[in-house]
Amino acid sequence: MVTFTGLGDGLEHVAVQFGPIADVPLVRLHSECLTGDVFGSARCDCGPQLTESMQLLAASGGVLLYLRQEGRGIGLYNKLDAYRLQDQGLDTFAANRELNFSDDLRDYRSAAQMLQSLGVTRIRLHTNNPDKAAQLASYGIEVVEQVRTGIFRNENNDHYLRAKAEYGGHSIELVEGTA
Ligand SMILES: Nc1nc2c(ncn2[C@@H]2O[C@H](COP(=O)(O)OP(=O)(O)OP(=O)(O)O)[C@@H](O)[C@H]2O)c(=O)[nH]1
Numbered sequence: 001m002v003t004f005t006g007l008g009d010g011l012e013h014v015a016v017q018f019g020p021i022a023d024v025p026l027v028r029l030h031s032e033c034l035t036g037d038v039f040g041s042a043r044c045d046c047g048p049q050l051t052e053s054m055q056l057l058a059a060s061g062g063v064l065l066y067l068r069q070e071g072r073g074i075g076l077y078n079k080l081d082a083y084r085l086q087d088q089g090l091d092t093f094a095a096n097r098e099l100n101f102s103d104d105l106r107d108y109r110s111a112a113q114m115l116q117s118l119g120v121t122r123i124r125l126h127t128n129n130p131d132k133a134a135q136l137a138s139y140g141i142e143v144v145e146q147v148r149t150g151i152f153r154n155e156n157n158d159h160y161l162r163a164k165a166e167y168g169g170h171s172i173e174l175v176e177g178t179a
């Protein structure tokens with residue numbers, strides 16, 4: 001495990017390396033979600049995505065970047081406020097805007113710099129989020145392949161996943177009748 005300080009965004013991000021680094025390693029950029037990653041909240045899909053990623057990385061090798069971008073960058077306090085607004089009917093992006101934030105504050109320049117410092121410039125990226133791939137490319141990381149994550153849907157995160165697919169452009173296929 002490598003921890004990084006002094007990055008441009010001032011956050012202490014972490015890289016976890018699984019085995020020796022291949023020419024084109026599998027990489028997961030995972031944004032911090034205390035509620036999902038640690039406490040198993042069913043409001044989102046973060047916990048199962050992190051588990052799936054670590055299982056894949058343990059099997060094939062690669063790098064997990066755990067990015068301290070709680071709540072898509074708005075922080076835990078504000079995310080909890082956003083959850084209250086979602087309980088009143090707003091979707092995950094509208095709730096951010098109601099709190100005077102943009103939909104997604106995350107910038108992946110630090111992630112690109114972390115990869116470069118590990119000698120990684122070409123990757124297979126484990127994500128459904130097109131913005132992660134596009135930003136990494138703009139910061140000089142070649143995304144050779146985008147490997148989709150599983151879809152971890154339940155009755156509590158259905159609205160959240162739907163918003164990510166419909167408004168966030170995520171590659172999530174929501175087939176009616178499946179959970
Ligand atoms: N503001 C806000 N943030 C949320 C909400 N639900 C989850 N999050 C945050 O969204 C982020 C999700 O991170 P990731 O799983 O890395 O990213 P993703 O954009 O879903 O893309 P994938 O790579 O496909 O998983 C975490 O920082 C969560 O804390 C919400 O309702 N509001």
Ligand SMILES: [Zn+2]
Nearest residue numbers: 033036044046
């Ligand atoms: Zn989450």
